Amino acid sequence: MKLFNELGIGKETLKALENMGFEEATPIQTSTIPLLMEGKDVIGQAQTGTGKTAAFGVPMVEMLDPAEGMVQGLVVAPTRELAVQVAEEINRIGQIKKIRALPIYGGQEIGRQIKSLKNKPHIVVGTPGRLMDHMRRKTIRMEKISMVVLDEADEMLNMGFIEDIETILKEVPTERQTLLFSATMPKPIQKLGEQFMQNPELIRTKAKEMTVDLTEQSYIEIMERKKFDVLCNLLDIQSPELGIIFGRTKKRVDELYEALQKRGYSAEAIHGDLTQSRRDQVMRRFKQGQVELLVATDVAARGLDISGVTHVYNFDIPQDPESYVHRVGRTGRAGKTGEAITFVTSREMDHLRSIEQSIKKKILRKSAPTLSDALEGQQRTAVENLLQIIENKEYLPYQEVARELLEENDSTLMVAAALKLITKEPVTIPVKITEQEPLRRSRKSSGGYKGSKSGSKGGYKGGKPGGKSRWNSGNSRKKTDNRGKSQSKNKW
Numbered sequence: 375m376k377l378f379n380e381l382g383i384g385k386e387t388l389k390a391l392e393n394m395g396f397e398e399a400t401p402i403q404t405s406t407i408p409l410l411m412e413g414k415d416v417i418g419q420a421q422t423g424t425g426k427t428a429a430f431g432v433p434m435v436e437m438l439d440p441a442e443g444m445v446q447g448l449v450v451a452p453t454r455e456l457a458v459q460v461a462e463e464i465n466r467i468g469q470i471k472k473i474r475a476l477p478i479y480g481g482q483e484i485g486r487q488i489k490s491l492k493n494k495p496h497i498v499v500g501t502p503g504r505l506m507d508h509m510r511r512k513t514i515r516m517e518k519i520s521m522v523v524l525d526e527a528d529e530m531l532n533m534g535f536i537e538d539i540e541t542i543l544k545e546v547p548t549e550r551q552t553l554l555f556s557a558t559m560p561k562p563i564q565k566l567g568e569q570f571m572q573n574p575e576l577i578r579t580k581a582k583e584m585t586v587d588l589t590e591q592s593y594i595e596i597m598e599r600k601k602f603d604v605l606c607n608l609l610d611i612q613s614p615e616l617g618i619i620f621g622r623t624k625k626r627v628d629e630l631y632e633a634l635q636k637r638g639y640s641a642e643a644i645h646g647d648l649t650q651s652r653r654d655q656v657m658r659r660f661k662q663g664q665v666e667l668l669v670a671t672d673v674a675a676r677g678l679d680i681s682g683v684t685h686v687y688n689f690d691i692p693q694d695p696e697s698y699v700h701r702v703g704r705t706g707r708a709g710k711t712g713e714a715i716t717f718v719t720s721r722e723m724d725h726l727r728s729i730e731q732s733i734k735k736k737i738l739r740k741s742a743p744t745l746s747d748a749l750e751g752q753q754r755t756a757v758e759n760l761l762q763i764i765e766n767k768e769y770l771p772y773q774e775v776a777r778e779l780l781e782e783n784d785s786t787l788m789v790a791a792a793l794k795l796i797t798k799e800p801v802t803i804p805v806k807i808t809e810q811e812p813l814r815r816s817r818k819s820s821g822g823y824k825g826s827k828s829g830s831k832g833g834y835k836g837g838k839p840g841g842k843s844r845w846n847s848g849n850s851r852k853k854t855d856n857r858g859k860s861q862s863k864n865k866w
C-alpha cells in the first residue's frame with residue numbers, strides 16, 4: 375500500500391484527494407493508477423468498497439486536458455444512481471484541476487441534459503440507453519474520447535447490455551484506453567471484454583475470498599411463509615443504523631415495503647418501475663438517514679456507496695454468486711464492518727452451496743430468532759437509549775418528579791414501568807406477502823451471459839489472503855445529495 379504522493383499524481387489532484395480525506399491508496403488504486411497513467415488498458419478486479427472508482431477516476435482526471443472543450447472521457451454504468459455517484463466522485467477528484475464530469479441517464483429531462491452537455495464536460499458518466507439516445511440526436515460528440523471505462527464491467531458486458539456497449543464503443547475512436555472494473559469478473563465475460571481492449575493487463579488485488587472479511591455473512595434456513603416475521607425479529611434485535619433488504623422482484627419489494635410500514639418500521643422502497651423523482655426522493659431520504667431501511671431489487675445491488683449501511687438482508691436468495699457478492703458489498707465498505715444475512719428455503723440450499731463455492735467462503739448458519747429474542751432485543755435498545763439520556767444529561771427537567779415518585783414507590787418497579795413505556799414491543803399485525811417459488815438453480819432471469827459463469831466449479835482464482843484493510847483514513851463522510859437514478863434496461 376502506498377501514499378497517493380508516491381504514485382506520480384500531480385499536485386492539484388493530490389490536493390483534491392487530501393480534501394476528500396484520502397491519504398493511503400487502496401491496493402487496487404496502488405496497482406492500477408500508475409499503469410493507467412502509462413496509457414495501458416486494464417481490467418481491475420477488487421472487492422466491493424475498496425475504491426475502484428478512484429482507481430479509474432484519478433488517472434482520468436490526471437490524463438485529460440481541462441482546456442479541451444470536447445468530451446475526452448466516458449464512463450458507462452448500469453444504473454442511474456451509480457452514474458450520478460461516480461460523476462460526483464470524479465468531480466471531487468477533478469475539483470482543483472478543473473476536470474468536470476456530467477452524469478447522463480434515463481428518466482431525467484433530455485433538454486436539460488443537452489444544455490449541460492453544451493457546457494463542455496470533460497467526462498460523461500452515462501447509462502447505456504440514454505447515452506445512445508444522445509448519440510442518435512448528435513448531442514454528444516465522441517471523436518475526442520481517449521478513455522472509456524465500463525464500471526461494473528461484467529454487468530455491462532452481460533446479455534442485457536452487450537449490444538448497447540458494442541454500439542457505444544463503435545463510436546469511440548479505436549485509439550483509446552479501455553478500462554474494465556468490477557468486484558466480479560467471470561472468465562467468459564472477461565474474454566468478451568478483452569475483445570474491446572488492446573493488450574489489457576489483468577489486475578486482481580490479492581484476496582482469498584471475493585467478499586470483504588469486514589462483513590459477517592450468515593444464512594438462516596427458513597420456510598417461505600415465515601420469512602417476514604423472522605425479518606421483523608431480526609430488525610428488532612439488530613436495530614440497523616441503515617439496512618438494505620433485497621427482494622427478488624418489484625412486486626415483492628412493494629409488498630415488503632408495505633408490510634414493513636404496516637408494522638411500524640421506517641422504510642422506503644426502490645426499483646425500476648418508480649418514477650425518477652420518486653427514486654431520487656427515496657435515495658435522498660435513505661442517505662440522509664431519514665429512513666432506516668431500504669427495500670430494493672438488484673437495482674441497488676451494484677456500486678452504490680452509502681455510508682452507514684450496517685446490515686444487508688437477502689429476503690430472497692440472490693440469483694447468482696455475482697449478485698450475492700454485490701448485494702452483500704453494500705455494507706462493510708471503506709474499512710467499516712457490516713453484517714449480511716441471507717434467507718434460504720430448504721429447496722434453495724443447493725443454490726446457497728453453489729454460491730459458497732463460487733465465492734470461496736463458508737457462509738455461517740444461524741437459527742431464526744424468535745419473538746421473545748426480538749422483545750429482548752428491543753428491551754436492550756430501550757436500556758441503551760436510557761443510558762444515553764443519562765450520559766447526555768437530558769434527564770434534568772425530570773429529576774424532581776423522579777425523586778417524588780421514588781419516595782412512594784419501589785425503584786425496580788418504576789424503572790420496569792418506564793422501560794415498558796419506551797420499549798417498542800414487537801408488532802404482529804398480519805401482513806400480506808405473496809409466496810414465492812423457491813429459486814431454482816437457473817442463471818439470471820434477465821438472460822445473463824450463459825457461459826460457464828459461477829456454476830459449481832466456482833472459477834474465481836483469488837491470490838493470497840489479503841490483510842485487514844488499514845487504508846480507511848476515517849474520511850468517507852458521505853455525500854448526502856443525490857440526484858438521478860435507474861438503468862436503461864428496466865430489468866429490476
Ligand SMILES: Nc1ncnc2c1ncn2[C@@H]1O[C@H](COP(=O)(O)OP(=O)(O)OP(=O)(O)O)[C@@H](O)[C@H]1O
Pocket residue numbers: 395396397398399400403420421422423424425426427428556557676677678679703707708845846847848849850
Ligand atoms: N484511498 C482511499 N482512502 C479512503 N477512502 C477511500 C479511498 N478510496 C476510496 N475511498 C472511499 O471508499 C468508499 C468505497 O469506494 P468505491 O465506491 O469506489 O468502491 P468500489 O470498489 O467501487 O466498490 P463496488 O465494487 O461496490 O462498486 C467510497 O466512499 C470512497 O470514497
Ligand SMILES: [Mg+2]
Pocket residue numbers: 426427525677
Ligand atoms: Mg464501484
